[in-house]
Amino acid sequence: MGDFEVKDEDLAGRIGILETRHGKLETPTFFPVINPLKTEISVKELKSMGFNNFITNSFILRKNNIIQGKIHEKFGEDMIIMTDSGAYQILEYGDIYQENRDIVSYEAEIKPDIAVFLDVPTGNADDWEEAKTTVRLTLERGKEISDIVKLNQDIIWVHPIQGGSFLDLVEYSAKEANKTEGFGMLALGSPTVLMEKYRYSTLIDSIYVAKSNVSRGVPFHLFGGGVPHIIPFAVALGVDTFDSASYIIFARDNRYLTGERTYRLEDLEYFPCSCPVCSKYSPKELLEMNKEGRTKLLAIHNLWKMKEEIGKVKQSIKEGRLFEYLQQKAYSHPALYSAFRSILKYSVYLEKYDPRVKGKVRGVLLFDSYSMQRPEIIRHLNYISSYRHKKEKAIIICGDKLTSPFSSDPKVKAIQNRNKGFELLVAIPFYGLVPVLSSESYPMSQFEMPEEVDNQTIEETLKVIEKIIKQRNYSEIRFMECEKSVLSHIMSINTSL
Ligand SMILES: [Zn+2]
Incomplete structure (x- = not known):
């Protein structure tokens, strides 16, 4: 018994x-x-x-x-x-x-x-x-x-x-x-x-x-x-x-x-x-x-x-x-x-016991900065921090107007074709950076977020992005589609380090 x-x-x-x-x-x-x-x-x-x-x-x-x-x-x-x-x-x-x-x-x-x-x-x-x-x-x-x-x-x-x-x-x-x-x-x-x-x-x-x-x-x-x-x-x-x-x-x-x-x-x-x-x-x-x-x-x-x-x-x-x-x-x-x-x-x-694979694949619903502490996001942030980049140069595309998965978005595809020597990363609230190459995997491909993301989430996302950029020694970083993005401040991240 x-x-x-x-x-x-x-x-x-x-x-x-x-x-x-x-x-x-x-x-x-x-x-x-x-x-x-x-x-x-x-x-x-x-x-x-x-x-x-x-x-x-x-x-x-x-x-x-x-x-x-x-x-x-x-x-x-x-x-x-x-x-x-x-x-x-x-x-x-x-x-x-x-x-x-x-x-x-x-x-x-x-x-x-x-x-x-x-x-x-x-x-x-x-x-x-x-x-x-x-x-x-x-x-x-x-x-x-x-x-x-x-x-x-x-x-x-x-x-x-x-x-x-x-x-x-x-x-x-x-x-x-x-x-x-x-x-x-x-x-x-x-x-x-x-x-x-x-x-x-x-x-x-x-x-x-x-x-x-x-x-x-x-x-x-x-x-x-x-x-x-x-x-x-x-x-x-x-x-x-x-x-x-x-x-x-x-x-x-x-x-x-x-x-x-x-x-x-x-x-x-x-x-x-x-x-x-x-x-x-x-x-x-x-x-x-x-x-x-x-x-x-x-x-x-x-x-x-x-x-x-x-x-x-x-x-x-x-x-x-x-x-x-x-x-x-x-x-x-x-x-x-x-x-x-x-x-x-x-x-x-909570992250330690939360299953990596859940029964039915479903979208992650993201609301405010507290959502950044859910296991799927914590796991993504750990993954992106340890992600080994293959190329010396990177293009960061602000992704809040793109459709997911990013690898199939026409804009991303066009940028990819024109910039073969660059690694492509999509910047989005909550996730920080998503490498286009892995954007089809869960939970990067399935999520819903509010139309207007709150300021604290934006700030915390920018902090995450800045940390990741500084960890990697890219010789060059270009920002695309960021002028009108909620993450427009991304462009002021000092990339010369
Ligand atoms: Zn009753």
Whole structure:
């Protein structure tokens, strides 16, 4: 159990298949939290919405003696079930003591597909020493159950990574968890305060640090990734699975999720959604309903939004458009704009895992200077910097009025015929320089850019071009078609060096 096969990749994100005893789980996926004592949303309802997986709390199951036999006998053999240990309760109330071995033995008995041991979440600890203790205790607890873990390899055991917002601790915790034998999955404990206060930059930093210190092939879970708008950013960094109770907690509090933000039901005049709930009711009708009915309907809507987001992210990966999807999200809320900018700090990491060849050849959509940090452009700039020129003399043609691929453009062909001894390079925004000889290859041949390119992109493109020109020792450079080009300043680049 626990084989994980990656089917598609984009940035550092992926679509994968995790083998479990109850079937194949396609990731990225979201595990709704089911509280077995509160049945606002039942497992049956989850199934009818197309969820074939959920997470529940083994501490509550055990304490209330809810399971006789195996967990799937109660909830259905067609569900992939993850259990966590109850650590969340310890974090919340601080007074629940439960032996790690007892709870893990219980999990081994009821046999969920995926199980978490009794870790010690860093949570919102803001003291380094205190956070370090949670990391140490979690690692100790992972080791003290190794015999049970090894005997029950039909369960995928999850090793949590702690450290909260202390990145040095997250790094240590990730490396050690990655080394601990018997665990088929790793999980990052995310401080809920980061999510609730929209501090996504810190969350992104900790996901990056954890992911870049564990084996790429191990499925990676994020605890508490409970709102749709953070999912694409986490997936882009390589998170495979999420769980959260937010859909129901928010619903009890009249909070309504969308792909971009959370609304209060009172503030909505219309529903910006066509799920079965929003198609049938108006915000006013929900507000007039009794609390129980309203909570249930809001929870169902919130679940639809989580599901929809997962679908959008997967389709973006499939099309190789995850970067563009993040750009789109970035402009829906300043916190997401920050998240997007934070992710760009890790563009080297994203480029490393972004596939060189994507399933279907398609155009790269370029918008503003941020687009220069997408893997395809970074790779092109690396290529052009190391490109060995064959000729001593070069002609740079400003290409913003040319048609792509440049090698077939009549103007380029005419220039080529008249200037045999010159190397031909096309200057265009975002890419800097494109050698005509390689202009037919991806992604130089397929891209779309705005009719008016913004000034910052122009400036950054000119900087790139200047750097490349200075690296090469051409004895002569001529500029053509540049007078009316957006890159006309190219002609002032000092080529006499
Ligand atoms: Zn809806």
